[in-house]
Amino acid sequence: MNTSVKRLLLTVIGAPAAALAVWALAVPVAGTTLTARMGDSTQPVGPVLVVVTSLLAGLAGWGLLAVLERFASQPGRTWTIVALIVLALSLFGPIGNAVGIAATLVLLLLHLVVGAVLVLGLARR
Template sequence: MTTRTRRLLTVLAAPAAALLLWAAAAPLGGVDLTVDQAGTPLTVGPLLIAPAALLIGFAAWGLLAVLERFTARAAMIWSITAAAVLALSLTGPLAATTTGAMLVLMGMHAVTGGVLIAGLARR
């Protein structure tokens, strides 16, 4: 398998993993995934999850490709950057309206980031 194919599959696996967690928590588990967006309640569902995970996946891949072109330590720089972005993204779910929603949303961030970090940084 080529590096390009493996990375494309990784980017596609990230939203799939997040959607699996969403399916287990929201429709099956009954967790209401609502966040407070500047005073307006927003329900997080597949139409928000999949595009966001794909966008971040392709952006991550793009950054890694640029780093590989200009530095010999691209994987290390990218991994540190990706871990920092993941840590910062975990603050977003703090706006959830319930503790259950916050934990599930943090889990979706962690699963998405984990898939991308593990799959894209690998040689």
């Protein structure tokens, strides 16, 4: 396995690991109740949801980067711009759907941590 593929795998696995670390500090350690509105009901944001969501985001980012590397003239730059736009748009989710200020702040932090790991890790390919 070459260095580039190892770095990609570490990045895609590192994003959920970083998100899980934030979740662990915020929920069990600090005692924050992480709940989000889902339609008419609310749903707790647990570790499985955090890991699966951030893993899917990493795989989607990796897939987009692979397509851009094949068809774009400046794939790294294009990917970084698209990733930052998607990250900025993703921040509206916690702002509009989190239940409480603490949950909003933790969910924003989760989005930013995952985004930072993916943008920095995948852009260096």
